[in-house]
Amino acid sequence: MLESLLEFAIQGIVLGGLYALFAVGLSLIFGVLDVINVAHGEFFALGGYLAFAGIVLLHWPAAAGVLGAAVGTFLLGLAVHPLLLGPLRRRLGRRPAGPLYLVLTLGLSTFLQSSLLLAAGGDYLRVPPHVRGILDLGVTAVAYQRLLVLGTAVVALAGLFAFLAFHRQGLAIRAVAQNPEAAQAMGIPLGRAFTLTVALGVGLAGLGGALMAPLFNVYPAVGFPLTIKAFAIVILGGMGNLAGALLASFVVSLVEAFSVMAIPSEWQNMIAFLVMILVLLLRPQGLLGRAVVR
Amino acid sequence: MLIVEDVRAGYGRLEILQGVSLRVPAGALIGIIGPNGAGKSTLLKTVVGYLRVTAGRVAFEERTLAGLRPDQAMRRGLGYVAQDGGLFADMTVHDNLVLGGYALPSRRAVRAAVEAALERFPLLRDRRRQVAGSLSGGEQRLLALARALVTRPRLLLVDEPSAALAPGMIDRVYEDLVALHRSGLALLVVEQNVEAILAVADRVFVLDLGRNAFDGTAAELRDSDRVRRLYLGEAAA
Numbered sequence: 001m002l003e004s005l006l007e008f009a010i011q012g013i014v015l016g017g018l019y020a021l022f023a024v025g026l027s028l029i030f031g032v033l034d035v036i037n038v039a040h041g042e043f044f045a046l047g048g049y050l051a052f053a054g055i056v057l058l059h060w061p062a063a064a065g066v067l068g069a070a071v072g073t074f075l076l077g078l079a080v081h082p083l084l085l086g087p088l089r090r091r092l093g094r095r096p097a098g099p100l101y102l103v104l105t106l107g108l109s110t111f112l113q114s115s116l117l118l119a120a121g122g123d124y125l126r127v128p129p130h131v132r133g134i135l136d137l138g139v140t141a142v143a144y145q146r147l148l149v150l151g152t153a154v155v156a157l158a159g160l161f162a163f164l165a166f167h168r169q170g171l172a173i174r175a176v177a178q179n180p181e182a183a184q185a186m187g188i189p190l191g192r193a194f195t196l197t198v199a200l201g202v203g204l205a206g207l208g209g210a211l212m213a214p215l216f217n218v219y220p221a222v223g224f225p226l227t228i229k230a231f232a233i234v235i236l237g238g239m240g241n242l243a244g245a246l247l248a249s250f251v252v253s254l255v256e257a258f259s260v261m262a263i264p265s266e267w268q269n270m271i272a273f274l275v276m277i278l279v280l281l282l283r284p285q286g287l288l289g290r291a292v293v294r
Numbered sequence: 295m296l297i298v299e300d301v302r303a304g305y306g307r308l309e310i311l312q313g314v315s316l317r318v319p320a321g322a323l324i325g326i327i328g329p330n331g332a333g334k335s336t337l338l339k340t341v342v343g344y345l346r347v348t349a350g351r352v353a354f355e356e357r358t359l360a361g362l363r364p365d366q367a368m369r370r371g372l373g374y375v376a377q378d379g380g381l382f383a384d385m386t387v388h389d390n391l392v393l394g395g396y397a398l399p400s401r402r403a404v405r406a407a408v409e410a411a412l413e414r415f416p417l418l419r420d421r422r423r424q425v426a427g428s429l430s431g432g433e434q435r436l437l438a439l440a441r442a443l444v445t446r447p448r449l450l451l452v453d454e455p456s457a458a459l460a461p462g463m464i465d466r467v468y469e470d471l472v473a474l475h476r477s478g479l480a481l482l483v484v485e486q487n488v489e490a491i492l493a494v495a496d497r498v499f500v501l502d503l504g505r506n507a508f509d510g511t512a513a514e515l516r517d518s519d520r521v522r523r524l525y526l527g528e529a530a531a
Contacts, residue, residue, distance in 0.1 A: 171392060174382070175382050175393050181364070181376070185380060186441075188365055189365045190363075
């Protein structure tokens, strides 16, 4: 029994690290731009493909493959605001454009999935583990690959939070999230803050995709179910609230992990949405409220 | 220093400014007064670049500001304090001040500018770890002013500095505005509190329905029966 509890807890915590990488980025983009990025899962998939290209095709060391995938996704993310979101924002001026952004990022999602299908085919690709071996904890054991995912997620998210708290550009992103007009009066170009925000958000998704590539198969739609689940996590944490998204990631992953003790595993994916519905009914602002990136 | 000539601007199809002109010489303190809806705040927002100039000319230090975004106008040497202060309420006083120095060239320059602002407003030094939204209304106004100074402006545009402040705090804010003026900074101040601005301004422009209604010194303004009747709420002599 203790063995099972510990195993589920470890599974839940590792999965929580992945959810957090994904959901914090999604929440960051929403908090700063008011854009729900439906294409977030495709950047996760892209991270997996780039890791496959680096590690399997180019025979890079695993660390270089993962880093390259994260950087590659970040660089592609730099193009999203200037080419897609920015022009729409400029054309629509002050009019509310939430639904239009949703449709736009849905289009980007389809475009990226089709592009990946065209470039790499629909086959499931396999990436070897970045680290091999198993850590024996006595009552249970955990693969080093899973610990790597968790450790990297912790470091990356700590880096993001430190960047937002202390770096000039991070402070600027928070300023834009809180009061865009006042941020401009400080000399902060909104376009630059939006561009960097989207790139950071999707870069985290790409890092998650690269880290998880040995655990999931890589295929064009691999990130889509995660996107849907991340919506539930972001709502649970409070739309645009990064600390809330972080907390909700681990709440959902641990509830999912332990739920298999009580309900059939095929129902496991419903858990996040059941929790989300309950939260929306009882506390619509989410666990920590809509505090945005502040 | 600042030239506004026959400027028309507004919100979409709603034209608020219908040919406004004014000048701010270097180092001057210029006031703008007028009834609600006259276009006073709209004028400041147009100069800064939040609103597009549809006709006329806005030039600062002989270079046009037309087509510039607010962040670009700020880098040209303008500073702007919005009516609500525009503070980042969930960030600390210190972070608000640091953001004021966003456009400065180095961290050292930001540190020096923040230190200078804290020297000028010692009250903020005691509050620098406090979240800006938790300050009193008067303290928030001082922080907004201090933060605008960190941007190192040569012309500071201030929208209703006395709005919603207790009389004692209004005096304090105006003491600071006068001190800034004496230090050589040019100021363009929109104000509903007519007596407060008349007491300190070198020249006052009166706007009405998006047009110039009068301009002159405080004494000239007080001598004008029409202006006193319409804008100072006094019976004509």
